[in-house]
Amino acid sequence: MTTVENHLIELLPRNDRRRLLAVCEPIQLALAEILCEPGRSTRHVYFPVDGFISLVARNGSHPGLEVGMVGREGMLGAQLALGVATVPLHALVQGPGAAWRVTAADFRRELARSPALERGLNRYIYVLMSQLAASAACLRFHLIGPRLARWLLMSQDRAHSDTFRVTHEFLALMLGVRRVGITTAASALQRSGLIEYHRGDLTVLDRNGLESMACSCYAADRQAYAELLP
Structure with a gap:
């Protein structure tokens, strides 16, 4: 397991952190792996370290958003x-990499023993609720280009790298738009010198420029994390 840690685990007092990690197992998240499906019972909890996960809402036969x-x-x-x-x-x-995994039963026991873990998760749930609400408003009110810039910045933050893999098909699915819209928006960002895209490998060339292109939802997300999970 890499020495980079999950932030929620880092925030715990030493003894609480030690007990939680004692019941965790290190795993590798594989690209496009499905970790859970809506309506099913939670079997495991995941604390990503350098991998990252998309939360997708589905509606009937639609592929999801x-x-x-x-x-x-x-x-x-x-x-x-x-x-x-x-x-x-x-x-x-969405991004392969290391994570800690713990069974639901073990996690419930640690949650009952650790007021600090409970407080941290309550704050995280609030931040997550804010992110979910912002995503709904973003879809309704913001154009594809700024939404794409926001998504790329969020992915870069979690990939811990300027370069990560993503396809136009996947972007279209994640943003709920047609692939031609993604192609047009990504081409505009590339012509502006903000990103480089080749055969599924995307590189952020100008982060400051990308931030200026992103919708306001990105800055709001970062502010919520900074205030509640410093």
Whole structure:
């Protein structure tokens, strides 16, 4: 396991952190791996370290829409802290990498023993709710280009790298738009010298420029994390 840690685990007091890690196992998240499906019972909780996960809402036969993203700043399975075992969203690995995994039963026991873990998760759930609400408003009110810039910045933050893999098909699915719209928006960002895209490998060339192109939702997301999970 890499020495980079999950932020929620880092925030715990030493003894609470040690007990939680004692019941965790290190795993590798594989690209496009499905970690859980809505309506099913939660079997495991995941604390990403350098991998990251898309939270996707589905509606009938439609392929779905990304409404949230989980990286080392958070966790998958936070609904257990509310006493709810049912999975609310489809969870898909967007960026491969290391994570800690713990069974739902072990996690509940540690949650009952650690007021600090409970407080941290309550704050994280609030931040996650804010992200979900912002995603809905973003879809309704913002254009594809700024939404794409926001998504790329969020992915870069969680990939811990200027370069990561993503296809136009995947972007279209995540943003809920047609592929031609993604192609047009990505081409505009590339012509502006903000990104470089070749055969599925995307590189952020000018982060400051990309931030200026992103919709206001990106800055609001970062502010919420900074204020509640410093």
